[in-house]
Amino acid sequence: xxxxxxxxxxxxxxxxxxxxxxxxxxxxxxxxxxxxxxxxxxxxxxxxxxxxxxxxxxxxxxxxxxxxxxxxxxxxxxxxxxxxxxxxxxxxxxxxxxxxxxxxxxxxxxx
Amino acid sequence: xxxxxxxxxxxxxxxxxxxxxxxxxxxxxxxxxxxxxxxxxxxxxxxxxxxxxxxxxxxxxxxxxxxxxxxxxxxxxxxxxxxxxxxxxxxxxxxxxxxxxxxxxxxxxxxxxxxxxxxxxxxxxxxxxxxxxxxxxxxxxxxxxxxxxxxxxxxxxxxxxxxxxxxxxxxxxxxxxxxxxxxxxxxxxxxxxxxxxxxxxxxxxxxxxxxxxxxxxxxxxxxxxxxxxxxxxxxxxxxxxxxxxxxxxxxxxxxxxxxxxxxxxxxxxxxxxxxxxxxxxxxxxxxxxxxxxxxxxxxxxxxxxxxxxxxxxxxxxxxxxxxxxxxxxxxxxxxxxxxxxxxxxxxxxxxxxxxxxxxxxxxxxxxxxxxxxxxxxxxxxxxxxxxxxxxxxxxxxxxxxxxxxxxxxxxxxxxxxxxxxxxxxxxxxxxxxxxxxxxxxxxxxxxxxxxxxxxxxxxxxxxxxxxxx
Amino acid sequence: xxxxxxxxxxxxxxxxxxxxxxxxxxxxxxxxxxxxxxxxxxxxxxxxxxxxxxxxxxxxxxxxxxxxxxxxxxxxxxxxxxxxxxxxxxxxxxxxxxxxxxxxxxxxxxxxxxxxxxxxxxxxxxxxxxxxxxxxxxxxxxxxxxxxxxxxxxxxxxxxxxxxxxxxxxxxxxxxxxxxxxxxxxxxxxxxxxxxxxxxxxxxxxxxxxxxxxxxxxxxxxxxxxx
Numbered sequence: 001x002x003x004x005x006x007x008x009x010x011x012x013x014x015x016x017x018x019x020x021x022x023x024x025x026x027x028x029x030x031x032x033x034x035x036x037x038x039x040x041x042x043x044x045x046x047x048x049x050x051x052x053x054x055x056x057x058x059x060x061x062x063x064x065x066x067x068x069x070x071x072x073x074x075x076x077x078x079x080x081x082x083x084x085x086x087x088x089x090x091x092x093x094x095x096x097x098x099x100x101x102x103x104x105x106x107x108x109x110x111x
Numbered sequence: 112x113x114x115x116x117x118x119x120x121x122x123x124x125x126x127x128x129x130x131x132x133x134x135x136x137x138x139x140x141x142x143x144x145x146x147x148x149x150x151x152x153x154x155x156x157x158x159x160x161x162x163x164x165x166x167x168x169x170x171x172x173x174x175x176x177x178x179x180x181x182x183x184x185x186x187x188x189x190x191x192x193x194x195x196x197x198x199x200x201x202x203x204x205x206x207x208x209x210x211x212x213x214x215x216x217x218x219x220x221x222x223x224x225x226x227x228x229x230x231x232x233x234x235x236x237x238x239x240x241x242x243x244x245x246x247x248x249x250x251x252x253x254x255x256x257x258x259x260x261x262x263x264x265x266x267x268x269x270x271x272x273x274x275x276x277x278x279x280x281x282x283x284x285x286x287x288x289x290x291x292x293x294x295x296x297x298x299x300x301x302x303x304x305x306x307x308x309x310x311x312x313x314x315x316x317x318x319x320x321x322x323x324x325x326x327x328x329x330x331x332x333x334x335x336x337x338x339x340x341x342x343x344x345x346x347x348x349x350x351x352x353x354x355x356x357x358x359x360x361x362x363x364x365x366x367x368x369x370x371x372x373x374x375x376x377x378x379x380x381x382x383x384x385x386x387x388x389x390x391x392x393x394x395x396x397x398x399x400x401x402x403x404x405x406x407x408x409x410x411x412x413x414x415x416x417x418x419x420x421x422x423x424x425x426x427x428x429x430x431x432x433x434x435x436x437x438x439x440x441x442x443x444x445x446x447x448x449x450x451x452x453x454x455x456x457x458x459x460x461x462x463x464x465x466x467x468x469x470x471x472x473x474x475x476x477x478x479x480x481x482x483x484x485x486x487x488x489x490x491x492x493x494x495x496x497x498x499x500x501x502x503x504x505x506x507x508x509x510x511x512x513x514x515x516x517x518x519x520x521x522x523x524x525x526x527x528x529x530x531x532x533x534x535x536x537x538x539x540x541x542x543x544x545x546x547x548x549x550x551x552x553x554x555x556x557x558x559x560x561x562x563x564x565x566x567x568x569x570x571x572x573x574x575x576x577x578x579x580x
Numbered sequence: 581x582x583x584x585x586x587x588x589x590x591x592x593x594x595x596x597x598x599x600x601x602x603x604x605x606x607x608x609x610x611x612x613x614x615x616x617x618x619x620x621x622x623x624x625x626x627x628x629x630x631x632x633x634x635x636x637x638x639x640x641x642x643x644x645x646x647x648x649x650x651x652x653x654x655x656x657x658x659x660x661x662x663x664x665x666x667x668x669x670x671x672x673x674x675x676x677x678x679x680x681x682x683x684x685x686x687x688x689x690x691x692x693x694x695x696x697x698x699x700x701x702x703x704x705x706x707x708x709x710x711x712x713x714x715x716x717x718x719x720x721x722x723x724x725x726x727x728x729x730x731x732x733x734x735x736x737x738x739x740x741x742x743x744x745x746x747x748x749x750x751x752x753x754x755x756x757x758x759x760x761x762x763x764x765x766x767x768x769x770x771x772x773x774x775x776x777x778x779x780x781x782x783x784x785x786x787x788x789x790x791x792x793x794x795x796x797x798x799x800x801x802x803x804x805x806x807x
Binding site: 015022 | 185187188189190191193196209210211212213215227228229230231232234235268269272273275276279280283284287
Binding site for chain 3: 386389396400428432433436439459462466
């Protein structure tokens with residue numbers, strides 16, 4: 001058997017198999033039902049609002065004025081949430097809260 | 112090289128081994144990659160969840176349920192990466208805290224990791240969650256988003272699948288290359304030996320010059336071919352010599368008989384003719400015996416009878432036997448040797464070889480000359496026989512040990528011309544040599560035998576790479 | 581002597597049998613192995629001449645081994661076209677008393693067969709060899725002829741001893757080379773003749789009669805001179 005022929009045969013045999021498998025997996029991945037999906041409640045506009053409120057209360061309770069970054073983030077976050085970019089807004093608000101919590105030398109909310 | 116079908120060729124086997132090794136190496140590499148990437152992510156997720164659980168349980172221990180709820184909400188509020196999932200449920204599986212709507216239905220046992228499909232703001236994602244059962248009938252679910260890992264896993268899998276194809280291709284190509292390399296190297300050897308088998312004796316296997324194993328094999332084969340060529344030449348030579356040198360006495364015998372048949376007058380004449388013919392035939396038989404002996408020696412079958420021998424007593428016996436003859440011819444025969452001359456070989460053959468040399472020396476020495484026989488052992492064993500006869504001119508010395516060689520000056524003396532040839536054969540068999548030198552005047556013949564103290568004198572003899580004529 | 585010749589070649593067998601008969605011996609002949617073995621085993625011979633290559637499934641060596649296994653000590657001379665020393669050794673080991681290669685001179689064969697006869701006689705240890713007035717004392721290594729002491733070199737003594745042990749029989753040059761000098765090959769020159777000649781000088785020349793005779797085309801013989 002000539003070498004070229006052998007190579008061709010190997011290619012022709014393997015290539016479609018591989019293509020088939022990879023394509024098949026992608027299809028399978030997309031076909032998972034919506035029934036099983038759980039909603040995460042911390043990615044909603046309501047939660048955004050909750051975070052905003054918390055940031056505000058934290059600011060009021062602080063002894064020192066908040067750093068510029070926190071204010072920026074908070075404002076930006078709220079704006080994004082109002083415009084529907086929920087996840088982005090939530091992320092900024094969380095970051096603002098985190099900065100506040102850790103800068104305060106550990107002034108935690110106690111309820 | 113005939114193509115015996117793909118699977119039986121050694122070249123194919125080598126190629127297949129190469130392909131297999133390549134495949135295994137590639138697989139090992141792929142597995143390692145997987146472990147280092149996707150596997151790492153898996154482990155990180157698990158660690159993070161456990162660390163979380165640890166922290167939360169401490170809060171529970173410190174402050175009970177209220178503290179736990181607060182901590183969960185804090186953590187969620189500060190989850191910048193947006194990848195955490197918490198769910199605290201009461202006995203009835205109702206929500207107490209956390210960021211899921213409800214308890215996921217299939218997470219029934221504590222301890223193991225479950226995969227959970229989640230929706231974050233309209234985007235599907237995947238999370239790994241673990242259940243913890245708390246005292247008081249509460250249940251805690253902690254999880255992390257693993258969508259990235261899932262994507263990476265998908266990517267890797269796809270890539271590896273295509274990689275299989277590529278490796279398969281490379282393995283096949285590599286196997287073919289190896290097989291062809293193999294074939295090409297052997298092709299040279301095979302072609303050369305085929306050519307020789309069909310009669311072209313001059314061909315030799317080409318060496319690549321790299322000195323590798325193939326070159327070594329090629330060298331050995333070339334050595335063998337040299338030997339075969341030489342032996343074949345020798346055979347041809349002998350046939351020629353036999354045809355030439357034996358024709359004479361055979362013709363003479365025949366002529367005498369024919370002559371007697373035609374011209375004999377009396378029964379006595381006939382008887383005389385017959386007797387002469389018998390003598391001639393005996394002479395021919397003697398030549399054949401000697402030839403056979405030489406062939407037997409050269410074939411090397413006598414090596415198995417080698418043993419330690421002492422040459423000194425042989426020299427004494429030879430002196431006794433030839434002493435009188437020398438005296439009769441007015442030649443003085445002197446033998447000088449140590450009381451013991453150890454050697455390793457075949458006693459009878461060495462004896463005959465030395466006797467042949469002395470026989471020649473006595474035959475060719477002029478009256479008043481001296482024949483000297485000495486044996487020395489400095490490392491090798493040298494037995495030297497010198498005479499003061501006509502000697503052998505330098506130009507003829509190389510041929511002197513050929514069968515039937517008679518020097519021009521010796522054409523008239525009796526003998527078959529096989530004496531030196533036999534001595535040379537014996538020398539070669541023992542891994543030594545026969546040296547012919549000028550004795551000024553005369554001939555100095557030196558029979559050199561290897562050192563008997565050699566670690567393996569038999570191996571030295573077996574490795575005798577000297578030319579056989 | 582009663583001699584059995586086991587030889588399948590018609591010409592060689594005829595030649596040998598005729599020659600031996602003319603020399604005065606009683607000769608029986610077998611041309612194959614089976615008959616040869618049968619005759620050798622069932623009749624008493626003074627010597628057996630055995631060819632190595634025989635038809636009939638039983639070769640010379642096998643016959644020899646069978647005879648020896650039956651405690652038959654008849655002297656055997658093997659004839660063979662095989663000249664290699666190993667074959668010779670093999671033949672001697674199998675129990676033969678002498679080994680002669682073809683082609684051979686009849687005189688050689690005759691001399692050796694007759695020498696076998698002497699060997700088979702079982703004389704017991706001999707201390708003295710006597711032929712006519714020549715005495716050879718094996719113990720004292722002394723030689724006397726007619727009462728007169730003769731001085732001999734050790735090798736000359738051995739030569740004379742061999743001739744005397746085979747007194748009345750032909751001794752070929754080859755036999756002398758083998759028996760006295762332990763040579764198993766032919767030298768190219770007549771070394772033997774010179775030694776015998778020297779011996780004659782000492783043993784025959786000073787005395788009125790000669791004991792060492794030359795046998796034309798054969799060798800030598802030591803015997804009292806015929807009147």
